[in-house]
Amino acid sequence: MDYQPLKIPDVVLMTPKVFGDERGFFLETFRQSEFEKHCGNYTFxxxxxxxxxxxxxxxLHYQLENPQGKLVRVTRGEVFDVAVDLRKSSPTFGQWVGATLSEENKQMLWVPPGFAHAFYVTSDEAEFQYKCTDYYAPGDEYSIRWDDPDLGIDWPLKGEAPRVSEKDGNGLLFRDAPGFE
Known part of the structure; x- marks a missing residue:
């Protein structure tokens, strides 16, 4: 596995070694010891x-009291995946990074606790799988608007505006969203 820190170094793009032949392919998607060495000591x-x-x-979703780190990957189709740093003490607070994840490139993205996360589907459909470091807590969920002008995320939109849930459509502006200390 190749671990590549992105512009926000705590967000890591992981590229597995793929072994294939006429029968198909094999790849390792997770190894705890290597993950800890490159991303930190987290339990999923x-x-x-x-x-x-x-x-x-x-x-863009996150939990404040029960923050989740997410190890994300796409097993069918393609998405543009985004992480936004919400850690007020971070030198990259309010910045975002994005990566295209697909069934072809088989890359994964580590999004640590303290970040908002989102993805936009660029293929006909996509199946998205992810591991979380904390349990989903319904009363602790926040959403920041995908089109927040202060964040200025450069989504690879295909024509019309994306379809979002009612909750995401009513998301907070970044400037009004609670962050992490």
Missing amino acids: VQDNHSKSAKGILRG
């Missing part, structure tokens, strides 16, 4: 799997 407690159609945007 929940795995999630979602399916979305083209043009769907989910996020």
